[in-house]
Amino acid sequence: MSAPNMDCEQRGDIDSVFGWIANLCNKETRLWAMLELFERRTHIDSLGLLLWHSFGAVSGLLQEIVSIYPAIYQEIELTGQQSHRICTAIGLIQAMASHPFIGIQLIRCQFMCYLMPLLKMTSQTRAVEHVRLSVLGVICGLLKSDHPEIVSYFLGTELIPLTLRQLEFGTTMSKVLCAFVLYRTLEHEVGLKFASRRLARKLHLIHTLARVVHQLTLEPEPRVLKHVVRIYSRLADHPQNLELILKLLPAQIRNGYFCQEGLVGFESASLELADLNRKLSKNEEKDKVCDDAMPENH
Known part of the structure; x- marks a missing residue:
């Protein structure tokens, strides 16, 4: 796998990126890895591709999404810490969704069905609103690709x-x-x-x-x-x-x-x-x- 284009040219920084992506597989190290990658997402041109093609990275982000479901269906109030964590995971998903090839793959593998339930939260607290805006950001990014298959997919959901x-x-x-x-x-x-x-x-x-x-x-x-x-x-x-x-x-x-x-x-x-x-x-x-x-x- 080739190293991504980055502002930092030192090999150690590139190795750090690969290390953080690998740490997404581990629940104990995932939060720190997500925060580091999220902070640098605009400086890593190939971040979406790296996440999509790295073993366990997408699975780790998906586990973060699913972990919030009890708060949705049991109407438990989200804390600021929970909101920040899941928004960081969604931000990395958006890095994948903004790539034209990966965006359509996310649709075809039904990945978005895991994000759609997050829009069902009716609370208007700041914590929930941050999650809602993050999910809408992913959807907006997908719709910008102008692919009819993406529109057709969303028409089959509760999006409207x-x-x-x-x-x-x-x-x-x-x-x-x-x-x-x-x-x-x-x-x-x-x-x-x-x-x-x-x-x-x-x-x-x-x-x-x-x-x-x-x-x-x-x-x-x-x-x-x-x-x-x-x-x-x-x-x-x-x-x-x-x-x-x-x-x-x-x-x-x-x-x-x-x-x-x-x-x-x-x-x-x-x-x-x-x-x-x-x-x-x-x-x-x-x-x-x-x-x-x-x-x-x-």
Whole structure:
């Protein structure tokens, strides 16, 4: 195995990296090894590959994930120490997930099914929030790869209802990441078709978006608004969604409430809102023409 490219050129430092990876197999030495690797993850170009191909490394990280399950299912409050430990393990998993080859392998071997339960924790404590954000970070990294197989996998999980819940009730950062996850999922044709297929599914999504928009009028967050507008626009690309969107779309989206110049975090707000409204207006005009063309009953 070739040595990774690192800022430090001394052979001893490279040997240390291999030593820490080997120590992931041992429960007694795992925490220290995870902390050392996590701290240096941006300086080790091949860290994801090294972890994936090293004997026992992935298994050791998986044991850390599974160890937190009792806290999830028995509703035991996470301590800061537990949260820090598992977030470190998830951070190393993200190093693997960000690699295009390994990301798809994580999906194919069902690795993500071990991370998804962590999103079911409903507590809003700081310890749980750090875990939640870490898992969402892995999912965002996977979705950035633009691989349709990854989107299809997540559509078969509880990701959409879980992210919709956090989009409505989560912290600001959770909302930002969940909005991004939803948009990236719908960006793919398979995701749009999935969201548009059943009435109950569409209603859940569009009602949640409407409630989030009302929240944004009270507590503005341009980064969330940006993705919400793009989700609406993407949903409007499917003709079966247009009637519901027009019926349930909050007035603030149509009356220019959010059209501010230079909105930090969503500088293109005016343009994107105008594009969305043009899509919806075309459909309204089309419906009007169809109604006018209908023969009157005598």
